[in-house]
Amino acid sequence: MEEKIIKKKRIFSGIQPSGELTLGSYMGAIKNWVALQDEYECLYCIVDMHAITVRQDPALLRRRSVAQLAQYIACGLDPQKNIMFIQSHVPQHAELGWVLGCYTQFGELSRMTQFKAKSQQHADNITSGLFTYPVLMAADILLYQADLVPVGEDQRQHVELCRDIAQRFNGVYSDTFTVPESFIPKMGARVMSLGNPENKMSKSDPDGCVFLMDKPEDIMRKFKRAVTDCEMAVKYDKVNKAGISNLLTIYCAATGKTLEEAEAEFEGQGYGVFKPAVGEAVVELMRPIREESERIMKDKAYLESVYKEGAAHAQYLANKTLSKVYRKIGFVAR
Ligand code: TYM
DSSP: OOOSOOSEEEEEEEESSOOBHHHHHHIIIIIIHHHTTTTTTEEEEEHHHHHSOOOHHHHHHHHHHHHHHHHHHHTTTTTTTTTEEEGGTTTTHHHHHHHHHHTHHHHHTOOOHHHHHHHHTTOOOOOOOHHHHHHHHHHHHHHHHHHHHHHHHHHGGHHHHHHHHHHHHHHHHSSOOOOHHHHHSSSSSBBSSOTTTSSSOOOOOOGGGTTTTTTHHHHHHHHTOOOOSOOOOOOOTTTTHHHHHHHHHHHHHHHHHOOOHHHHHHTTTTTTHHHHHHHHHHHHHHHHHHHHHHHTOHHHHHHHHHHHHHHHHHHHHHEEOOOOOOOOTTTTOO
């Protein structure tokens, strides 16, 4: 099979189908994926193997994996331009993951803040998969020789570790992997919970979290109830006004306005005007995505053709790297 585009730099990124897509994952990641799809050769993945690091309901996982693809497309990712696929359809991820695990230190993995947080959340089920999760993530990226990894702020540390693993491997066996860079947006890199603006917006906290598929009335209700402070001023101050600062960031990411423009727009107006205005901006941003996604979801044959073609193309690229790696480390050719 021919490679679609040869000269462009390459992007890899993915999202776990462990819940519905959130406004956080949209603003932190997908928005940039859409913006970068013409400039780069992009692989956008549904990382179901990462999702099983915590317990999943099998029927839900299956449904969400396909729904997530529909939502990627509804957000504006063109399957003609991008390679879109499901991680478990490309076994090379697991194969390279095993190899890279042999070049990653226990101490490095112990320092991952996401592992520390998740092992607290799932204290009764801290699996070795949860611990070695960042190694699989490094395999995802390095398998495709990706130059750029567009993610939210919470994934920066994992991409750093991926770079360290790549450099270490290259140091031992000569240049094998492209050392990737993370690409983190200026606005929306860390969308905070509406209910508790000290915490990241996350699918595990449904009240503080806006989902891409939420109905307009639910989105409005969540924004009207968003926790703020007892002052009146719509001003960006992350330390003293975490809630308002988060809402301002969301408003700016949704409308493309700058913080200064947004502050000026709401000067002298109370939170009773500001909060619904943010809600409306998000409703308008999400409406076409939800409608388009519902339409695409009805066409299962189309979705299947997209993920099958994506996996075939991804496997072709992945094999090139994996056979190089196997040769370098001394495995006998099959
Ligand atoms: P995941 O599935 O938790 O999140 C998907 C993407 O959304 C971003 N994100 C956010 N950005 C801003 N504010 C938030 N509140 C917010 N919540 C989530 C995340 O930073 C991420 O970009 N390990 C990854 C998935 C992964 C991956 C990869 C990413 C697996 N392999 C290879 C890039 C490359 C994860 O758990 O993301």
